[in-house]
Amino acid sequence: MNTQQPRVIIVGAGFGGLFAARTLANKPVDVLLIDRNNFHTFTPLLYQVATCALDPSEIAYPVRTIFRKNKNVRALLGNVTDIDYTNKSLTVQVGEQTLQEPYDYLVLASGSIPTYFGQDVFKENALELRTLSDAVNLRNHILSLFEEATWVADEAVREAMTTIVVVGGGPTGLETAGAIYELYNHVLNREYLHRELQTRVILVEMQPYLLAPYPDKLRQAALEQLESLGVEVRLGSPVQEVAKDHITLADGTRIDTHTLVWAAGVKGSPLAEMLELPLQRGGRLPILPTTEVPGRAGVYAVGDMTYLEDASGQPYPMLIPVAQQQGELAAENILAEIGGGEKRPFRYHDRGSMATIGRRRAVAWIYNKIPMRGYFAWLAWLALHLVTLLGFRNRLNVFINWMWNYFTYDRSVRIILEQGTQKKELSASG
Amino acid sequence: MNTQQPRVIIVGAGFGGLFAARTLANKPVDVLLIDRNNFHTFTPLLYQVATCALDPSEIAYPVRTIFRKNKNVRALLGNVTDIDYTNKSLTVQVGEQTLQEPYDYLVLASGSIPTYFGQDVFKENALELRTLSDAVNLRNHILSLFEEATWVADEAVREAMTTIVVVGGGPTGLETAGAIYELYNHVLNREYLHRELQTRVILVEMQPYLLAPYPDKLRQAALEQLESLGVEVRLGSPVQEVAKDHITLADGTRIDTHTLVWAAGVKGSPLAEMLELPLQRGGRLPILPTTEVPGRAGVYAVGDMTYLEDASGQPYPMLIPVAQQQGELAAENILAEIGGGEKRPFRYHDRGSMATIGRRRAVAWIYNKIPMRGYFAWLAWLALHLVTLLGFRNRLNVFINWMWNYFTYDRSVRIILEQGTQKKELSASG
Numbered sequence: 058m059n060t061q062q063p064r065v066i067i068v069g070a071g072f073g074g075l076f077a078a079r080t081l082a083n084k085p086v087d088v089l090l091i092d093r094n095n096f097h098t099f100t101p102l103l104y105q106v107a108t109c110a111l112d113p114s115e116i117a118y119p120v121r122t123i124f125r126k127n128k129n130v131r132a133l134l135g136n137v138t139d140i141d142y143t144n145k146s147l148t149v150q151v152g153e154q155t156l157q158e159p160y161d162y163l164v165l166a167s168g169s170i171p172t173y174f175g176q177d178v179f180k181e182n183a184l185e186l187r188t189l190s191d192a193v194n195l196r197n198h199i200l201s202l203f204e205e206a207t208w209v210a211d212e213a214v215r216e217a218m219t220t221i222v223v224v225g226g227g228p229t230g231l232e233t234a235g236a237i238y239e240l241y242n243h244v245l246n247r248e249y250l251h252r253e254l255q256t257r258v259i260l261v262e263m264q265p266y267l268l269a270p271y272p273d274k275l276r277q278a279a280l281e282q283l284e285s286l287g288v289e290v291r292l293g294s295p296v297q298e299v300a301k302d303h304i305t306l307a308d309g310t311r312i313d314t315h316t317l318v319w320a321a322g323v324k325g326s327p328l329a330e331m332l333e334l335p336l337q338r339g340g341r342l343p344i345l346p347t348t349e350v351p352g353r354a355g356v357y358a359v360g361d362m363t364y365l366e367d368a369s370g371q372p373y374p375m376l377i378p379v380a381q382q383q384g385e386l387a388a389e390n391i392l393a394e395i396g397g398g399e400k401r402p403f404r405y406h407d408r409g410s411m412a413t414i415g416r417r418r419a420v421a422w423i424y425n426k427i428p429m430r431g432y433f434a435w436l437a438w439l440a441l442h443l444v445t446l447l448g449f450r451n452r453l454n455v456f457i458n459w460m461w462n463y464f465t466y467d468r469s470v471r472i473i474l475e476q477g478t479q480k481k482e483l484s485a486s487g
Numbered sequence: 488m489n490t491q492q493p494r495v496i497i498v499g500a501g502f503g504g505l506f507a508a509r510t511l512a513n514k515p516v517d518v519l520l521i522d523r524n525n526f527h528t529f530t531p532l533l534y535q536v537a538t539c540a541l542d543p544s545e546i547a548y549p550v551r552t553i554f555r556k557n558k559n560v561r562a563l564l565g566n567v568t569d570i571d572y573t574n575k576s577l578t579v580q581v582g583e584q585t586l587q588e589p590y591d592y593l594v595l596a597s598g599s600i601p602t603y604f605g606q607d608v609f610k611e612n613a614l615e616l617r618t619l620s621d622a623v624n625l626r627n628h629i630l631s632l633f634e635e636a637t638w639v640a641d642e643a644v645r646e647a648m649t650t651i652v653v654v655g656g657g658p659t660g661l662e663t664a665g666a667i668y669e670l671y672n673h674v675l676n677r678e679y680l681h682r683e684l685q686t687r688v689i690l691v692e693m694q695p696y697l698l699a700p701y702p703d704k705l706r707q708a709a710l711e712q713l714e715s716l717g718v719e720v721r722l723g724s725p726v727q728e729v730a731k732d733h734i735t736l737a738d739g740t741r742i743d744t745h746t747l748v749w750a751a752g753v754k755g756s757p758l759a760e761m762l763e764l765p766l767q768r769g770g771r772l773p774i775l776p777t778t779e780v781p782g783r784a785g786v787y788a789v790g791d792m793t794y795l796e797d798a799s800g801q802p803y804p805m806l807i808p809v810a811q812q813q814g815e816l817a818a819e820n821i822l823a824e825i826g827g828g829e830k831r832p833f834r835y836h837d838r839g840s841m842a843t844i845g846r847r848r849a850v851a852w853i854y855n856k857i858p859m860r861g862y863f864a865w866l867a868w869l870a871l872h873l874v875t876l877l878g879f880r881n882r883l884n885v886f887i888n889w890m891w892n893y894f895t896y897d898r899s900v901r902i903i904l905e906q907g908t909q910k911k912e913l914s915a916s917g
Contacts, residue, residue, distance in 0.1 A: 095634060096902040112542045117902045134634040134903070152635035189904055204525060204564040205582035247555065472526040472547040473564070474619055 062087050062129075063395055065388075066147060066160040068137050068328065070097045070120050073166035073360030073380035080388030082127035086395065089158060091133045091149060095119055098189050101377070101442060104229065106192035108236040109200075109244070113189050133158075137167075140331040142353045162355045162391045165342070166384060167326035169361035169375055171319055172339070179299040183224075183319040186233060193474070195318065199237070200473045202315055203245055206254060217302055217313035219256040224296055225320030226262030227269070228412035231279060233318055234260040234288045235415035242287065258288045259312060263295035263321075268412060268420070270374065275420045278430040282418040296321075323375060325362040332356065337364035341372070346402030348387040357391065359383035365403060373405055382406060413438045492517050492559075493825055495818075496577060496590040498567050498758065500527045500550050503596035503790030503810035503817075510818030512557035516825070519588060521563045521579060525549055528619050531807070531872060534659065536622035538666040539630075539674070543619050563588075567597075570761040572783045592785045592821045595762075595772070596814060599753035599791035599805055602769070609729040613654075613749040616663060623904070625748065629667065630903045632745055633675055636684060647732055647743035649686040654726055655750035656692030656699070658842035661709060663748055664690040664718045665845035672717060688718045689742060693725035693751075698842060698850070700804065705850045708860040712848040726751075753805060755792040762786065767794035767802070776832030778817040787821065789813035795833060803835055812836060843868045 063086050067074045070092035081088045099116040106113055124130040135156070139148035140163070147163070149156045171187055173179045184198060185191045199221070206218035219241070223234040241256040260267075260283065266276045267283075267290070283290055291306065298305040303313045325340035332353055337343055341364035342350065348363070350356040360380030366372050373379045383403060390400040411421035411434060419434035429437060493516050497504045500522035511518045529546040536543055554560040565586070569578035575593070579586045601617055603609045614628060615621045629651070636648035649671070653664040671686040690697075690713060696706045697713075697720070713720055721736065728735035733743045755770035762783055767773050771794035772780065778793070780786040790810030796802050803809045813833060820830040841851035841864060849864035859867060 094903065095630065112544050113904055114542050114902050117904075119902065133638070134631075135638075151638050152631070154635070154638060156638060189902070193904065200525065201564075201582070205584070208563070208565075208581050208584060208586060472544050472549060472619070473524065474543055474547075474623065 063161040064089065064159065065162045065164065065391060066091065066158060067164040067166060068092075068147075069166035069168055069326075069360075070094070070132075071100070071166060071168045071360065071380065072377045073168070073384035074164065075123070076381045076384035077164050077166060077359065077388040078124065078130055080385050081392070082124060082130050084129070084392055086129060086162075086391070088127075088130040089133055089160075090120060090124070090130060091135055091137060091147075091158075092120060093134070093136055094189070095121070095132070095134045096189075097123065099442075100187070103186050103189070103192045104233040104236050106189065107186060107195040107199075107233065108240045109196060110236065110240075113193055117189055137328060137331075140328075142332060142356060145355060160355070162394070163357065164384070164387050164391070165328060165332075165350075165356065165358040165362065166360050166380070167328040167362055168380075169323035169325055170327070172322050172324035173319070174322065176296075176299075179296065179317075179319065182299045182301050183317045185319055186229060187323075197473050198316060199240070203241075203254070204473075213313065216255050216257070218315050219254050220259065220312065220314040221257070221316045221318065222259045222261060222304055222312055222314045223318045223320060224261045225322065226260065226264060226267035226292070227320065228410070230260055230262070230318075230320040231267065231283060231412050231414050233320060234258050235283065235286055235413070235418070237318075238286055238288050239415050259314075260288055260290045261294070261296060261306065262290070262292050263307075265293040267292070270410070271420065271422055272428065275422055275428050275430065278428075279412065279414065279420045282414045282420070282431070286415045286418065323361065325364075329358070329362050337372070339364075347390050347400045348383050348403060349390070349400075357387040359387050367405065373403075376410065378408065379405060411438045411441070493591040494519065494589065495592045495594065495821060496521065496588060497594040497596060498522075498577075499596035499598055499756075499790075500524070500562075501530070501596060501598045501790065501810065502807045503598070503814035504594065505553070506811045506814035507594045507596060507789065507818040508554065508560055510815045511822070512554060512560050514559070514822055516559060516592075516821070518557075518560040519563055519590075520550060520554070520560060521565055521567060521577075521588075522550060523564070523566055524619070525551070525562070525564045526619075527553065529872075530617070533616050533619070533622045534663040534666050536619065537616060537625040537629075537663065538670045539626055540666065540670075543623055547619055567758060567761075570758075572762060572786060575785060590785070592824070593787065594814070594817050594821070595758060595780075595786065595788040595792060596790050596810070597756035597758040597792055598810075599755055600757070601749055602752045602754040603749070604752065606726075606729075609726065609747075609749065612729045612731050613747045615749055616659060617753075627903050628746060629670070633671075633684070634903075643743065646685050646687070648745050649684050650689065650742065650744040651687070651746045651748065652689045652691055652734055652742055652744045653748045653750060654691045655752065656690065656694060656697035656722070657750065658698070658840070660690055660692070660748075660750040661697065661713060661842045661844055663750060664688050665713065665716055665843070665848070667748075668716055668718050669845050689744075690718055690720045691724070691726060691736065692720070692722050693737075695723040697722070700840070701850065701852055702858065705852055705858050705860065708858075709842065709844065709850045712844045712850070712860070716845045716848065753791065755794075759788070759792050769794075771802070777820050777830045778813050778833060779820070779830075787817040789817050797835065803833075806840065808838065809835060841868045841871070 065086050066089045067077050068091050078090045096117040096119050102116045105111040120132040135149040135151040138150050145160050147158045171185050184195045202218045206215045209215040223230050238258040267279045268276050294306040294308040297307045305311050329342040342358050344358050344363045344365050348357045348359050350358050361375040393400050409423045409425050413419040417432050417435050419438045421429040421434040495516050496519045497507050498521050508520045526547040526549050532546045535541040550562040565579040565581040568580050577588045601615050614625045632648045636645045639645040653660050668688040697709045698706050724736040724738040727737045735741050759772035772788050774788050774793045774795050778787045778789050780788050791805040823830050839853040839855050843849040847862050847865050849868045851859040851864040
């Protein structure tokens with residue numbers, strides 16, 4: 058490490074941190090990129106890993122590989138346990154060691170985690186879909202239940218095992234519900250011939266509509282496409298109870314299920330609390346338009362974990378493009394600060410948003426002006442993700458898998474891979 | 488299930504069980520194929536998963552998919568806990584249920600497990616390479632140690648973390664040692680630029696030579712190729728002690744390491760004991776040339792878990808081709824028994840054997856007559872495995888990954904994916 062150069066530490070290798078690091082690559086700074094994982098996760102496709110359409114490694118890319126050619130960017134696999142913003146130093150847990158890492162500039166980009174809106178007891182019996190491990194675990198859970206259900210005599214018990222409830226009417230909820238339904242009814246049921254299993258996929262949203270940020274006609278289009286696919290949609294009633302074998306809605310409805318996927322909402326990463334500043338709702342850290350954290354010299358923060366209002370007084374949404382653009386801006390403003398240039402405020406370039414529903418349905422809102430629905434929206438979604446996906450090899454494999462699944466409904470990646478505990482400890486202690 | 492037809496239960500979806508089931512597919516029998524996993528594992532390439540060259544799913548193929556078109560073959564994901572050979576019934580644990588499954592004919596094909604030759608204490612600090620989970624855990628272990636080692640100040644500790652000992656001079660040992668060496672010195676070290684790590688890969692074999700079943704010149708060729716690659720080979724001294732941070736050999740040599748891969752030997756699956764018969768050395772179940780188990784009506788056994796001597800009085804080796812051919816024979820003899828035909832004795836068609844050493848070295852002994860070494864042996868090995876690998880999609884992806892790695896030394900599948908405990912319980916209880 059070149060001690061002549063200012064040292065920038067970036068916490069989080071998600072979209073915000075990654076784009077900040079890319080902007081600082083080959084610039085006159087020493088960059089340390091810290092993450093809990095040794096890879097960046099392409100989170101928009103987590104649900105495809107959970108539903109056996111893709112392999113974990115196809116949406117994960119090793120951080121060291123991304124920056125192999127950038128000698129001023131180093132990767133550290135560890136957990137940040139404390140921020141000493143007065144002395145500008147981080148405490149990082151790396152395996153069994155504890156490191157003190159000083160910084161001149163700090164970029165916090167540790168994203169968000171699921172929120173249960175105060176009902177943390179739900180978490181005990183809920184499955185999440187925020188990390189690659191989540192996706193693999195959800196996959197194992199669904200497949201294991203299906204395998205077991207084929208041998209259960211009691212019909213009620215059996216149906217509960219093959220009923221999946223997805224909570225949350227946002228893009229993640231829609232994508233997950235649609236993909237699980239297709240996994241069930243086009244793949245698994247073809248192979249469990251000796252006993253016809255009744256499978257249900259139910260999407261629960263407390264609001265009276267899906268896709269809150271979308272215009273009405275797209276909300277309606279999404280609902281119609283979900284239901285035409287076969288997913289049951291229950292709007293306007295929040296979840297009241299989550300047990301191991303059933304859930305209850307506020308309107309009294311009881312649904313027997315062993316699988317609740319929680320995609321209802323997220324809050325800012327707990328890391329935000331380490332700066333000891335008052336947080337906005339959703340545990341989000343208020344930042345200045347320059348992405349600087351007020352009152353914390355040299356500290357920037359970007360993405361889901363931050364709170365910044367646009368001209369209309371609305372907070373910027375917790376979306377990947379916001380994180381990417383804020384990450385780039387933070388890096389540019391740090392370079393400006395070093396070079397004595399002028400810092401720029403955040404201007405969000407909103408290209409719109411899209412959500413896919415199954416294999417050939419989607420809704421898209423291009424530039425928040427042009428609505429698209431159905432097959433063309435799906436194609437647009439597919440193209441966008443293939444282009445964005447990191448790494449040629451990944452893109453190629455993802456494309457092959459997609460085309461293969463599209464034409465054959467095959468799911469060769471459908472393996473239930475449990476980790477051996479003893480070995481797991483070994484590797485964890487490593 | 489058609490109760491008019493005789494019921495054949497096959498235990499184990501390895502090569503023996505899989506080939507037995509394939510032979511019985513679409514024949515007038517009801518087949519139940521029981522395995523702990525919902526997939527068949529292409530074990531010869533486990534070491535490639537462990538060294539990040541392949542994805543787990545690329546060498547695993549779902550049993551249900553293999554037999555999707557064979558309505559008389561059913562798959563059961565469960566553990567056989569008891570064999571009542573008097574009443575012809577199995578006890579199977581499926582999730583939280585316990586099933587009693589009656590059979591007319593039983594084919595035991597549950598393979599082998601590692602043996603520590605009485606030194607079971609070694610297991611505590613050893614990593615194995617027999618299952619897909621083993622391979623993923625070994626990969627996580629190596630990568631995690633490497634990540635941590637880059638931040639360790641103490642040079643001795645650091646070197647112990649990047650020293651790998653592989654015990655066993657058979658094909659698995661050679662292949663694993665060679666592949667780990669290349670992972671270290673061609674991939675990882677390129678990406679850990681800020682600190683040059685000293686990496687060592689040491690192969691330990693108690694015999695004074697490698698590849699015991701091979702002729703001398705090939706043994707010698709294997710040794711030369713391993714050493715030319717950079718692997719240290721220590722012959723003629725067994726392991727005496729295995730601790731978390733070092734091992735000791737019988738000749739007193741101490742090697743500081745956190746990674747011991749045990750590939751020294753295997754013994755028959757514990758399932759063999761359930762028949763309450765005297766076992767041969769290595770816990771192997773004696774069978775008749777027809778692959779029938781003497782004194783246990785309707786019970787056949789094949790592959791690694793069995794003991795059968797050839798004409799020269801030597802037991803058939805614990806190799807995949809033996810298991811495949813015995814599996815087919817067991818199925819044919821069961822059909823003969825049902826149809827009143829004549830049972831055939833086992834005749835081993837030995838096409839020889841090969842072991843690969845790194846990316847372009849190998850030794851092969853075609854039909855146990857023609858010796859091959861070096862690049863051409865490696866190409867032969869590659870072709871053989873690609874042809875044998877199940878599933879077009881897998882073959883295609885494996886080929887792409889191989890070519891990609893071959894030309895770029897990239898390792899995009901290099902992700903450390905730990906399973907979340909809470910979710911793991913959920914999926915395990917599923």
